[in-house]
Amino acid sequence: MSQxxxxxxxxxxxxxxxxxxxxxxxxxxxxxxxxxxxKVWKKAxxxxxxxxxxxxxxxxxxxxSVGLNDPWVTAMTHPxxxxxxxxxxxxxxxxxxxxxxxxxxxxxxxxxxxxxxxxTPYNVQFIGSRPQFIDAGSFEKRRKGDPWYGYRQFCExxxxxxxxxxYLGVGFQQFLRGSVNGIAPDTMRKLLPASIRRPRKGRLxxxxxxxxxxxxxxxxxxxxxxxAAKAGMNAQVLDATxxxxxxxxxKISLGDKKSTWSEYSERGHYIESSLDEKQKFxxxxxxxxxxxxxxxxxxxxxxxxxxxxxxSDYVVAMDADPLVVxxxxxxxxxxxxxxxxxxxxxxxxxxxxxxxxxxERPGVFDRGRPDIVMALAVIHHMAITFHVPLASQxxxxxxxxxxxxxxxxxxxxxxxxxxxxxxRDGIHDDFTLEEFERLLNERFTVKSKMLLSSxxxxxxxxxxxx
Amino acid sequence: MFSYxxxxxxxxxxxxxxxxxxxxxxxxxxxxxxxxxxxxPISDVDEDDTDDSSHN
Numbered sequence: 001m002s003q004x005x006x007x008x009x010x011x012x013x014x015x016x017x018x019x020x021x022x023x024x025x026x027x028x029x030x031x032x033x034x035x036x037x038x039k040v041w042k043k044a045x046x047x048x049x050x051x052x053x054x055x056x057x058x059x060x061x062x063x064x065s066v067g068l069n070d071p072w073v074t075a076m077t078h079p080x081x082x083x084x085x086x087x088x089x090x091x092x093x094x095x096x097x098x099x100x101x102x103x104x105x106x107x108x109x110x111x112x113x114x115x116x117x118x119x120t121p122y123n124v125q126f127i128g129s130r131p132q133f134i135d136a137g138s139f140e141k142r143r144k145g146d147p148w149y150g151y152r153q154f155c156e157x158x159x160x161x162x163x164x165x166x167y168l169g170v171g172f173q174q175f176l177r178g179s180v181n182g183i184a185p186d187t188m189r190k191l192l193p194a195s196i197r198r199p200r201k202g203r204l205x206x207x208x209x210x211x212x213x214x215x216x217x218x219x220x221x222x223x224x225x226x227x228a229a230k231a232g233m234n235a236q237v238l239d240a241t242x243x244x245x246x247x248x249x250x251k252i253s254l255g256d257k258k259s260t261w262s263e264y265s266e267r268g269h270y271i272e273s274s275l276d277e278k279q280k281f282x283x284x285x286x287x288x289x290x291x292x293x294x295x296x297x298x299x300x301x302x303x304x305x306x307x308x309x310x311x312s313d314y315v316v317a318m319d320a321d322p323l324v325v326x327x328x329x330x331x332x333x334x335x336x337x338x339x340x341x342x343x344x345x346x347x348x349x350x351x352x353x354x355x356x357x358x359x360e361r362p363g364v365f366d367r368g369r370p371d372i373v374m375a376l377a378v379i380h381h382m383a384i385t386f387h388v389p390l391a392s393q394x395x396x397x398x399x400x401x402x403x404x405x406x407x408x409x410x411x412x413x414x415x416x417x418x419x420x421x422x423x424r425d426g427i428h429d430d431f432t433l434e435e436f437e438r439l440l441n442e443r444f445t446v447k448s449k450m451l452l453s454s455x456x457x458x459x460x461x462x463x464x465x466x
Numbered sequence: 467m468f469s470y471x472x473x474x475x476x477x478x479x480x481x482x483x484x485x486x487x488x489x490x491x492x493x494x495x496x497x498x499x500x501x502x503x504x505x506x507p508i509s510d511v512d513e514d515d516t517d518d519s520s521h522n
Contacts, residue, residue: 213475218476240487
């Protein structure tokens with residue numbers, strides 16, 4: 001009997017479905033979908049993308065061999081992605097690199113007579129810092145006069161979010177998390193005014209005209225596709241559009257932005273011996289057992305993620321500051337690091353599932369299970385700034401991970417005192433080392449602990465109680 | 467079978483214009499036919515279409 005289960009986010013394309021199980025991903029095709037794949041799969045552009053790793057490793061198999069029957073007539077297997085991430089957890093540079101991959105593949109396959117059915121960043125995943133296109137079912141033979149079906153989706157889910165961040169300095173993540181369909185042209189037109197001082201490349205055509213054309217033809221029942229084919233719509237026209245979009249995306253930049261944490265690290269407050277001790281403690285704890293996946297919550301510049309990576313298969317490095325994560329991503333990318341996945345995740349607002357039935361894109365806790373979690377210099381921010389009680393934080397960690405490395409700043413720690421500066425006296429009186437240890441011991445067994453040389457922080461390595 | 471996404475009439479027109487000069491000619495022919503109401507002649511610029519399927 002098949003151990004496969006259908007992926008909750010795979011239902012929009014009626015010609016194929018994704019199943020997961022038996023340690024692999026299976027994409028199954030209906031008879032029509034199979035015909036599309038057969039026509040394009042041997043083409044040089046597809047084979048080049050497979051060879052370069054820009055397209056996920058794919059092996060054609062018979063559906064029966066993986067336990068699937070009707071209506072599936074062809075299937076392909078793919079390796080599991082170490083951790084599935086979504087565009088609203090990416091930073092500007094990550095979304096930009098995904099957009100460039102999407103455009104590159106669309107152009108290269110177009111030259112081979114192939115069309116892409118869509119243009120959604122959900123079809124891209126990151127292996128560490130390397131983007132990879134994962135939807136082999138997106139490719140089909142392009143028919144005469146076909147438009148670029150994914151153009152609107154590209155604007156809504158790639159171009160406008162990048163414009164929002166690059167032109168307006170507004171984070172796109174909340175918009176992409178708010179809607180799995182992205183930002184509509186008319187919404188973007190209202191959000192993005194013209195700027196004489198700093199021209200906004202692509203705004204006039206892809207935002208203003210796009211919104212106007214959508215409004216003008218909203219009720220049109222013209223067969224515009226047929227008209228376009230008769231008027232000479234061809235691959236050269238589409239290629240010109242794609243090339244120009246590549247130029248626009250390339251020029252949108254983050255600029256020299258600063259955030260609370262991008263110029264600041266709590267490590268600046270450590271005396272050097274404290275930092276050395278902490279690194280040794282973390283190294284010993286992570287190396288004490290084989291680790292498939294480590295989560296580093298509050299990763300900042302990734303120093304501890306790198307220590308964890310040396311003793312584990314894969315590290316998911318999360319931080320609530322997108323600029324900090326963007327810097328880490330670019331550093332990892334320069335190193336071609338495929339072992340550390342940097343993500344923008346605010347645990348105090350990580351959200352549940354989104355999309356259809358709230359299950360199309362599951363929440364971050366439902367996409368993976370770490371062997372060990374590191375929460376270094378983070379719980380005081382959640383407790384004091386965001387008022388998440390220590391008990392609730394430890395409940396979350398108990399539900400999430402069998403092992404925990406956690407740093408507890410004491411009530412007299414300089415950062416704790418800073419966070420308490422404008423708080424009403426007495427409301428965080430329970431933020432003490434004694435209370436933390438009591439709550440930790442209820443849920444975990446402490447394997448080791450160490451008071452850092454600073455004298456104001458204690459770090460614990462703890463194992464979940466059965 | 468075409469893509470499952472609806473290209474959208476307005477979006478399709480803009481995607482043609484987005485190609486600059488290459489798209490303006492196509493766009494102009496489409497608009498001229500719409501304004502004059504005359505049927506559009508088949509373009510000289512043809513694409514290779516070896517699709518042998520009958521499902522479109």
